Amino acid sequence: MQIEMRHVNKAFDGFHASRDVSFGVESGRLAALLGPSGSGKTTILRMIAGLDSPDSGDILIKGERVNNLPGSKRGIGLVFQNYALFRYMTVADNIAFGLKVQKKGKHEIKARVEELLELISMKELGRRYPYQLSGGQRQRVAFARALAPNPQLLLLDEPFAAIDAKIRRELRRWLKEKIEMVGITSIFVTHDQEEAMEVADMVIVMNEGAVEQIGTPENICRNPRTGFVKDFIDVERFEALRLIGKKRYKENS
Numbered sequence: 066m067q068i069e070m071r072h073v074n075k076a077f078d079g080f081h082a083s084r085d086v087s088f089g090v091e092s093g094r095l096a097a098l099l100g101p102s103g104s105g106k107t108t109i110l111r112m113i114a115g116l117d118s119p120d121s122g123d124i125l126i127k128g129e130r131v132n133n134l135p136g137s138k139r140g141i142g143l144v145f146q147n148y149a150l151f152r153y154m155t156v157a158d159n160i161a162f163g164l165k166v167q168k169k170g171k172h173e174i175k176a177r178v179e180e181l182l183e184l185i186s187m188k189e190l191g192r193r194y195p196y197q198l199s200g201g202q203r204q205r206v207a208f209a210r211a212l213a214p215n216p217q218l219l220l221l222d223e224p225f226a227a228i229d230a231k232i233r234r235e236l237r238r239w240l241k242e243k244i245e246m247v248g249i250t251s252i253f254v255t256h257d258q259e260e261a262m263e264v265a266d267m268v269i270v271m272n273e274g275a276v277e278q279i280g281t282p283e284n285i286c287r288n289p290r291t292g293f294v295k296d297f298i299d300v301e302r303f304e305a306l307r308l309i310g311k312k313r314y315k316e317n318s
């Protein structure tokens with residue numbers, strides 16, 4: 066497993082934000098943490114990133130317990146809503162930021178920034194400032210900035226929440242394609258079931274701080290194991306959108 070949570074608990078002033086959370090994500094997978102607002106998704110990402118620590122339980126990266134390792138040493142790239150681009154830096158400088166922190170050489174930084182500008186199809190836009198970009202372009206830059214130092218794990222918290230519906234759909238397909246191309250293990254948080262079903266190869270359904278079910282999108286749709294999952298997942302909608310195959314022997318099909 067690239068990343069593993071084992072019986073993780075976390076409370077804020079007596080409020081249980083994580084309840085005995087256990088799951089693992091294999092190397093190269095794109096996993097979605099899916100659940101309603103307040104179900105504890107961001108809390109989990111923050112603990113993986115080292116921005117919060119669990120009250121009990123373990124977090125492992127490649128089999129090593131990282132509970133006491135500072136976030137900056139965990140090899141994690143973040144695309145969080147509250148980690149917006151640096152407004153007074155150009156696109157290229159935003160992407161270079163993590164590499165400068167690592168004190169990489171000038172030429173290496175330049176080459177890596179060009180490579181990433183190409184990856185996000187923004188080769189000509191390196192000198193622009195964030196305010197000169199669309200919302201979708203900004204999120205692409207945030208993605209490139211997170212990837213620049215070659216992290217072993219990418220965490221994305223509702224990366225498309227602030228973007229309008231049509232572009233959001235294009236952008237998430239784009240993101241899936243790029244993540245597969247780069248081959249980086251990724252966990253993204255969303256409350257949008259359609260987004261999770263369309264993008265992820267593995268879905269972790271959360272409710273009230275606990276994991277309700279883990280499986281492929283198809284598996285979760287076909288075999289909801291709890292009443293919550295059954296209510297939360299709109300199977301017919303996914304069939305209509307062809308995100309999952311049609312059930313055999315279904316009437317009128």
Ligand SMILES: Nc1ncnc2c1ncn2[C@@H]1O[C@H](COP(=O)(O)OP(=O)(O)O)[C@@H](O)[C@H]1O
Nearest residue numbers: 077080082100101102103104105106107108109
């Ligand atoms: N720093 C904090 N202090 C107090 N309560 C918090 C804190 N962070 C999260 N919570 C609470 O924990 C619950 C889960 O929050 P969160 O993980 O952000 O959920 P989600 O990302 O699924 O919307 C919420 O009820 C939230 O109010």
Ligand SMILES: [Mg+2]
Nearest residue numbers: 106107108254
């Ligand atoms: Mg959240």
